[in-house]
Amino acid sequence: MELPPKVVSAMNAMKALGLSWEITKPVLKDLLKVYKYNWEHIECENYRVLADAVLDSLELMDNDLKKMTRRDDDLDKKDDVENNSFSGKRAKVENDSFSGKRAKVENDSFSGKRAKLENDSFSGKRAKVENDSFSGKRTKVENDSFCGKRAKPSNDACFDKRPSHEPPKNEHKSKASTTIINRSLGDKSQQLENPISSAAPPRPLPARIVGSSRGKEIALHDNGKNASTDVDRSAQNSSSIRLELASSTSGEVRLVILCDPALPCPNFQIPSMEILCKMVEDRCLKSYKILEPHFSLFSLLKEMCHCVMELSSNSSEKRGNIDRFQGMNPVFSNGQPEYVNLKTSSNNKNERGKDADDTRNSGALPNDSLGLVLFQPQHSSSSKKTVAFCDTDISRGEENLKISLANGPAERYPPFHYIPSNIVYQNAYVNISLARIGDEDCCSTCSGDCLAASIPCPCARETGGDYAYTSDGLMKKEFLDAIISMKRDRLQKHLYFCKDCPIERIRNEIMPEPCKGHLIRKFVKECWNKCGCNRICGNRLVQRGITRNLQVFWTVEGKGWGLRTLENLPMGAFICEYVGEILTNTELFDRQLLVTGKMRHTYPVLLDADWGSEQVLKDEEALCLDATFYGNVARFINHRCGDANIVEVPVEVETPDHHYYHLAFFTVRKVEALEELTWDYGIDFDDQTHPIKAFSCRCGSKFCRYRRAQIRKRSALVLG
Numbered sequence: 001m002e003l004p005p006k007v008v009s010a011m012n013a014m015k016a017l018g019l020s021w022e023i024t025k026p027v028l029k030d031l032l033k034v035y036k037y038n039w040e041h042i043e044c045e046n047y048r049v050l051a052d053a054v055l056d057s058l059e060l061m062d063n064d065l066k067k068m069t070r071r072d073d074d075l076d077k078k079d080d081v082e083n084n085s086f087s088g089k090r091a092k093v094e095n096d097s098f099s100g101k102r103a104k105v106e107n108d109s110f111s112g113k114r115a116k117l118e119n120d121s122f123s124g125k126r127a128k129v130e131n132d133s134f135s136g137k138r139t140k141v142e143n144d145s146f147c148g149k150r151a152k153p154s155n156d157a158c159f160d161k162r163p164s165h166e167p168p169k170n171e172h173k174s175k176a177s178t179t180i181i182n183r184s185l186g187d188k189s190q191q192l193e194n195p196i197s198s199a200a201p202p203r204p205l206p207a208r209i210v211g212s213s214r215g216k217e218i219a220l221h222d223n224g225k226n227a228s229t230d231v232d233r234s235a236q237n238s239s240s241i242r243l244e245l246a247s248s249t250s251g252e253v254r255l256v257i258l259c260d261p262a263l264p265c266p267n268f269q270i271p272s273m274e275i276l277c278k279m280v281e282d283r284c285l286k287s288y289k290i291l292e293p294h295f296s297l298f299s300l301l302k303e304m305c306h307c308v309m310e311l312s313s314n315s316s317e318k319r320g321n322i323d324r325f326q327g328m329n330p331v332f333s334n335g336q337p338e339y340v341n342l343k344t345s346s347n348n349k350n351e352r353g354k355d356a357d358d359t360r361n362s363g364a365l366p367n368d369s370l371g372l373v374l375f376q377p378q379h380s381s382s383s384k385k386t387v388a389f390c391d392t393d394i395s396r397g398e399e400n401l402k403i404s405l406a407n408g409p410a411e412r413y414p415p416f417h418y419i420p421s422n423i424v425y426q427n428a429y430v431n432i433s434l435a436r437i438g439d440e441d442c443c444s445t446c447s448g449d450c451l452a453a454s455i456p457c458p459c460a461r462e463t464g465g466d467y468a469y470t471s472d473g474l475m476k477k478e479f480l481d482a483i484i485s486m487k488r489d490r491l492q493k494h495l496y497f498c499k500d501c502p503i504e505r506i507r508n509e510i511m512p513e514p515c516k517g518h519l520i521r522k523f524v525k526e527c528w529n530k531c532g533c534n535r536i537c538g539n540r541l542v543q544r545g546i547t548r549n550l551q552v553f554w555t556v557e558g559k560g561w562g563l564r565t566l567e568n569l570p571m572g573a574f575i576c577e578y579v580g581e582i583l584t585n586t587e588l589f590d591r592q593l594l595v596t597g598k599m600r601h602t603y604p605v606l607l608d609a610d611w612g613s614e615q616v617l618k619d620e621e622a623l624c625l626d627a628t629f630y631g632n633v634a635r636f637i638n639h640r641c642g643d644a645n646i647v648e649v650p651v652e653v654e655t656p657d658h659h660y661y662h663l664a665f666f667t668v669r670k671v672e673a674l675e676e677l678t679w680d681y682g683i684d685f686d687d688q689t690h691p692i693k694a695f696s697c698r699c700g701s702k703f704c705r706y707r708r709a710q711i712r713k714r715s716a717l718v719l720g
């Protein structure tokens with residue numbers, strides 16, 4: 001029978017990742033069921049959800065095989081073996097592939113915290129958490145993904161896959177969450193644990209706006225005195241993060257976000273309100289194409305409050321109360337539950353006459369506030385969290401333009417010294433002297449703008465007799481294309497192999513391995529001080545520094561900080577140079593040995609053009625740039641496999657040799673404002689010998705090499 005085109009496309013996409021039809025088919029089948037045959041979810045991000053689900057199923061098969069082996073050895077656990085025979089496990093693998101996938105999607109969108117947030121053990125969720133005993137998050141998510149919308153009996157059936165003798169590991173944790181509630185809400189907890197619905201019928205729409213796009217359920221409650229008790233229990237039962245909206249007849253409206261602390265999630269961090277808002281706003285913009293320029297989550301929440309008031313009291317008189325709704329405050333935590341206070345009182349005093357901000361530290365909610373409450377899970381209460389509200393220039397005036405920092409966790413902002421141009425650390429030999437620049441390497445007879453002259457000057461020699469830049473200050477397409485194709489073809493032909501490779505020498509002085517090859521680079525040569533042209537000559541671009549509006553921001557994919565543009569960029573636009581300390585490779589190697597604990601290196605770059613063309617390069621001539629301690633904005637550029645939107649171009653400015661040069665980033669396509677700028681670091685994720693341990697790539701590209709490497713590894717484990 002001929003397969004539907006959508007199925008064929010999905011299969012082909014998986015095949016391209018090395019995943020066979022046999023492995024993909026059952027997973028896809030289940031995914032379609034879960035998503036009610038809505039292909040949109042499955043197709044987005046080049047079938048990312050499907051790829052994750054298949055990967056998870058492979059992993060589970062692998063785990064199951066391992067478990068089986070262990071169990072085979074253990075005669076006392078005969079029942080276990082029966083429960084987990086390969087065929088019996090099949091259903092489990094398929095189911096888990098979904099839950100795994102679902103967890104992944106949500107992790108992706110909430111930078112690792114989602115899986116945590118997703119678990120709902122607040123008040124009425126006790127039974128559910130008790131069921132959740134199979135293996136932490138996964139089983140819990142399985143429930144949500146598979147059975148969340150079903151009637152209770154089938155819900156329970158989902159959990160029955162757990163061997164009956166396994167203890168309910170998380171039972172005690174649901175108690176912990178209750179403790180938090182009581183502690184956090186004080187006398188309000190009872191109201192929130194037994195929420196009572198509004199006099200008006202539950203309104204699914206506002207709930208959807210705030211929390212549904214990833215399948216989150218939101219309970220809309222009213223804890224007012226005159227309300228009835230027909231809460232939307234189904235939503236409550238299947239929810240994992242809840243936003244409670246409570247209003248009273250006295251005009252108080254409170255928004256409460258409840259996160260479950262029940263399951264261990266060492267990386268759980270409460271996001272800053274500003275980041276949270278930004279993220280939701282970005283999503284809204286993306287999903288709903290909201291064009292209103294002043295759209296903000298807070299306005300939306302405020303609107304929600306208005307609606308609650310209007311619906312619950314049938315009166316618009318109380319709007320005044322909410323109109324005094326104020327902006328959020330930065331949140332600082334010292335182990336207390338964190339919340340942001342949306343004050344109803346214009347003088348910021350609560351009814352006890354205390355400054356409302358003080359309640360941040362008391363752990364109690366002010367009685368007269370609109371509290372947007374973020375509960376901090378108990379297990380991470382000791383970790384210090386700060387929220388950065390920086391509207392600052394991270395370059396401290398060193399660049400032509402301010403480089404802003406969008407809000408993010410302040411404690412995660414790296415301690416480094418901003419420098420606008422490279423600086424020699426110690427032993428690197430960088431010979432910058434006018435004497436080394438011959439007549440053929442400069443244009444001393446030029447004047448004004450070289451690009452305006454009818455014949456290209458000697459400085460264009462390096463780029464084949466034509467300038468690499470257009471008169472608009474962009475890199476020419478042909479030049480960009482050549483650079484990109486050389487980078488892509490690295491395995492084919494564009495590599496130099498040293499006789500005596502400085503890198504291999506450092507790794508093993510006595511028995512160095514053969515050189516792994518160095519990329520042959522296509523250089524740009526800019527006019528410089530010995531040239532007759534002026535400073536605004538079109539062949540001086542990189543040396544004039546940053547001219548685009550850039551911003552460092554906290555990525556949602558879990559990549560840490562990243563760099564984005566605040567303006568639309570055409571193809572070929574210069575972004576910035578990679579600036580850092582100029583080190584010899586030995587110095588870099590020594591540094592890496594010294595790095596301890598949580599200290600992380602940025603990815604250093606080797607200035608390795610032409611190494612292979614030299615006989616033997618002395619250590620002090622084989623250079624690299626390290627931006628860990630001293631660097632510029634480029635240290636925030638994250639990696640993307642294959643289809644990054646910027647590319648690094650070697651640029652010769654002060655020296656005619658290729659030991660030391662500048663590495664400048666140019667866009668390879670149009671980039672829209674607010675898009676992250678990414679660069680392919682050229683990492684080989686299979687290379688275990690690289691001095692810097694590769695990270696788990698979360699670039700999200702369909703060309704992701706890390707993902708492929710993982711697939712290869714797992715397939716090898718499972719299949720052979």
Ligand SMILES: C[S@@+](CC[C@H](N)C(=O)[O-])C[C@H]1O[C@@H](n2cnc3c(N)ncnc32)[C@H](O)[C@@H]1O
Nearest residue numbers: 559560561602603635636637638639697698699
């Ligand atoms: C040059 S820094 C980039 C800025 C970095 N994200 C930060 O917060 O400072 C390189 C580091 O960022 C992280 N990173 C970059 N690209 C990544 C990706 N695609 N996936 C996951 N982590 C990434 C890795 O920890 C890497 O070592």
